[in-house]
Amino acid sequence: MTPDLFGRHRAVLPDWLALYYEDPLEITHGEGRHVWDAAGNKYLDFFGGILTTMTAHALPEVAKAVGEQAGRILHSSTLYLNRPMVELAERVACLSGIPDARVFFTTSGTEANDTALLLATAYRRSNTILAMRNSYHGRSFSAVGVTGNRGWSPTSLSPLQTLYVHGGVRTRGPYAHLDDREFTDACVDDLKDLLGHTRAPAALIAEPVQGVGGFTSPPDGLYAAFREVLHERGILWIADEVQTGWGRTGEHFWGWQAHGQNGPPDIVTFAKGIGNGMSVGGVVARAEIMNCLDANSISTFGGTQVTMAAGLANLAYLLEHDLQGNARRVGGLLLERLRAVAARVPHVREVRGRGLMIGVELTRPGSDEAAPEAASAVLEEARAGGLLIGKGGGHDTSALRIAPPMSLTVAEAEEGAAILERALRSV
Incomplete structure (x- = not known):
């Protein structure tokens, strides 16, 4: 997002209208499981506009x-x-x-x-x-x-x-x-x-x-x-x-x-x-x-x-296209991959979910104390690596939310997991 657009946003929209990222992102277009920002950067989308882009961006049949x-x-x-x-x-x-x-x-x-x-x-x-x-x-x-x-x-x-x-x-x-x-x-x-x-x-x-x-x-x-x-x-x-x-x-x-x-x-x-x-x-x-x-x-x-x-x-x-079956198969692989990653990251308390609806809860190592600053840091690092995810949770927003379009491929799941692993290890 350009500084000018960010300033205009803050001037006319409510303060309580949340924006992700220290440098907020303007998404200009998408295709399949990917989106692009105003600067031309490409991202693998693992949040789908808050679970709304269910099948794919710019799906020809819907368009x-x-x-x-x-x-x-x-x-x-x-x-x-x-x-x-x-x-x-x-x-x-x-x-x-x-x-x-x-x-x-x-x-x-x-x-x-x-x-x-x-x-x-x-x-x-x-x-x-x-x-x-x-x-x-x-x-x-x-x-x-x-x-x-x-x-x-x-x-x-x-x-x-x-x-x-x-x-x-x-x-x-x-x-x-x-x-x-x-x-x-x-x-x-x-x-x-x-x-x-x-x-x-x-x-x-x-x-x-x-x-x-x-x-x-x-x-x-x-x-x-x-x-x-x-x-x-x-x-x-x-x-x-x-x-x-x-x-x-x-x-x-x-x-x-x-x-x-x-x-x-x-x-x-x-x-x-x-x-x-x-x-x-x-x-x-x-x-x-x-x-x-x-x-x-x-x-x-x-x-x-x-x-x-x-x-x-x-x-x-x-x-x-049996996207429910795809969510079960690809989501199951992604869930197991992330659990394997979590076993090597002290900040991760739990990886949970089913299908293509996965949560990764972060806490301060060795405790159950929520780590919202860690979640925010992982969000930023994932974006820098080309991956968009969400966050949430009832304990100070310390859970990462992963919910890509349900047409996600195995290769894209593996790519996203690798980016997220690097982001988690960077905290």
Whole structure:
């Protein structure tokens, strides 16, 4: 980024609008798994615009669909019939696993979660929400109100009463020393105890893998055990699949499927990858829940023809090229490669994740104390080596986040791992 553009950015945009790097980067174009900056430097992209470039940069199939649709009509709102929106809704409803599903499209994951909270509280006639510690659900007033990550929650004011449940972080907290079965049992007991001290909540909202929280997750089956407790009391389960959906975790198409022993969630939210960079989010719910609102509503920009065309083309490419399988295979190789690297780097506390959703948590050597300055240093060194990654975590942003486009090749995975190894060793 040129100094002039950086200065202009700071003059007109909010101070709290975060920028990566001491010398912020202006990305001008991309292709496949690579992007270029304004100075002509080429980077291997292991973050995909925060898990949004799901298939590839400048994917011809998506670019063609957007161009053709833009040449006809861009937008008409939900007040008129919209063929691309109906077609994408049919595909998403079928893929969701939710019986008698209805789909509502939004422009972002934040808005999707906001809608899910509206539906759940209206359906249950309760403004109490259960959420997970270390969670992140967006930047709207209601989404911030259920976010359990202090670094992304700027106010305690909220239209909701939020109660936080333990279990989203496997390797920290009072139950970290337990095995998976004991950990799950302890979290279920904690949930039952919490429910004994409050009026009936509307829903539990949970990310199957906590994204901003540093790609942490509970043992498989924990949310199924939670669901059993919730179902007995009529409490809904909202799965926030904004970062985990569409096969990114490799093993499953949806993150909730690692916890699906008792059936699908009542509500699923999605966004990011489905549009491959276009503004697409949405909510899937059983008809009785989706249709519970007794007032008129519209979405001016949710489900526009051009974003729906992008989503249809992108989803078709993902399914036809088995990118879920690629995420499982290439992600598994990358995960093992990074674990081998971590064994030789004292700063690395844990390498975790599944598929192409990998977190590397950094601490001060010999302790569990977070090392955010180390994470920032690795971010800078990786960029200098030609690799873009992200960071996050509930412990002072000390986790590196790795989530490349799901078409990543084995050679690119090895190249990225080698750059990251050099960056980690430089700390």
